[in-house]
Amino acid sequence: MPQDPSTAHYVLLKDALEQHRSGRLEEAAQRYRQILVSDPGHADCLHLLGMVAFQRGDAEQAVELIRRAIAIHSTAASYYSNLGNVLQTQEKMAEAEACYRRALELRPDQAEVHVNLGNILKAQGAVDAALDSYRSARSLNPALAEARVAESTTLLLQGEFGTGWEGFDARWRTREYDTRPRNYPQPRWRGERIASGRVLIWGEQGVGDEVMFTGLLRDVLAVGNECVLDCDARLKPLFARSFPGVEVVSGYDPELLPGMEIAAHLPSGSLPGLFRRKLEDFANTASPYLIADEAKVKRLRARYDDGHTLIGIAWHSNNKTSGHRRSIELARLAPLFAQTGVRWVSLQYGDPIAQHAQANAAGAPLIIDAEVDQLADLDGFAAQVAAMDLVVTIDNSTAHMAAALGVQTWTMLPFAPDWRWLLAREDSPWYPTMRLFRQREPGQWKPVLEQLQTALASNFPRP
Secondary structure (H helix, E strand, O other): OOOOOOOOOHHHHHHHHHHHHOOOHHHHHHHHHHHHHHOOOOHHHHHHHHHHHHHOOOHHHHHHHHHHHHHHOOOOHHHHHHHHHHHHHOOOHHHHHHHHHHHHHHOOOOHHHHHHHHHHHHHOOOHHHHHHHHHHHHHHOOOOHHHHHHHHHHHHHOOOHHHHHHHHHHHHHOOOOOOOOOOOOOOEOOOOOOOOOEEEEEOOOOHHHHHHHHOOHHHHHHOOOEEEEEOOHHHHHHHHHHOOOOEEEOOOOOOOOOOOOEEEEEEHHHOHHHHOOOHHHHHHOOOOOOOOOHHHHHHHHHHHOOOOEEEEEEOOOOOOOOHHHHOOOHHHHHHHHOOOOEEEEEOOOOOHHHHHHHHHHHOOOEEOOOOOOOOOOHHHHHHHHHOOOEEEEEOOHHHHHHHHOOOOEEEEEOOOOOHHHOOOOOEEOOEEEEEEEEOOOOOOOHHHHHHHHHHHHHHOOOO
16 A cells, blocks of 8 residues: 655554554554544545454444545545445445445456455346356456356356356365365376276365265266275265265375375365266266164154154354355244144254253254264264154255255255255255255245245145
8 A cells, every 4th residue: 555655654554554464453453543543534544444343353343434434535446345345244235236336436457346246246146247247357367266266156056067167176276265175196087987096086165065075976986986085084984884885084195094096086076077067967866875874863763753753953054154144043943843743853063052042042842962963973963864754954064964865855045045056946956855945035034934834734734
């Protein structure tokens, strides 16, 4: 940010910026405030102090400070862009969109702002306009991975699988991708039959993603290759039982696990790009493809069974990016609990004591089984899910687990769903036993719950 070195504040501001970039937010804030004491109209300091507030979790203060900066300096594109970022976290989509558009009026060459605008448009259901924004970003900066992945996942959302998967590999270059790439000496597998050796498929992203992508493991085997599957350690017992012809490991390291004859490797999220390039390819999806421990299933079924239909339910996601949009308060599910002839079982991960308190406060008649830890013991959780007649869940790992086990699964989706759920469909090509219940407007769960009530009454009529 250009500053006149002759000003009294130059050294102090330079130091504040160094503190800010280093993550020492309190020290930076103190210096910004020092400058503002003698120069209350210092727009850059107001803006930067707003960004400190945002980084510390105070979005309201951030908005107030950045708006004050804009009132003083109304042509600073970065102020509008950052204000849009803050407003987006507050779900103020229309206001955020206006900020991004103003930033682009002032500086149309900002590729990152085009991506942010695209994200806002997609969240509001304007998918084609979002694609235009992502493509504008790519034309300005072809190397910007965030633009490439955003375009890719939006095409996948539209069911354009052939072109959508082409940009999906750029995920490894984005700043916020949760999985680190693995640079094994072996080549990347391209879907071919290998003359000797085995193909290593290694898991990425979260548990739900690993479960979903593992549904394509039989496609790998159908090519005629032997396979090693590297997965989250909690999934090993379940995957080993489900794929008896596959060696299942966790944390593959060629130095720690020598002699495995790995000839090629591939992250599991790249499997659809080989085997699901058009909608017709999903006919190869097996259901179920995961097998729970039958003895555990019978034991849990006997524990819960009182002659009523057993329905498992999950309502919360901790996903740091979109969990708040996917989740629904337990108390809002009360209309579902009015269905007679049903016994409800919590499939929600979390502290059972806290869940009991939450259920009591919501008047939710849930069985909360403290012996099943949905996070620590995924094989036990799979057995609990498999013991259900039906699973009703938000978009979280429970949805993937239930559908992969072949359990009838009803999934509640937010207005702007994740790419894998496509648009408008009531079914999922990934999972034959899944039915989708979608929000019609952002944040509006009431119509979804009304749909679910009708479906429950139709499928499980009153005795």
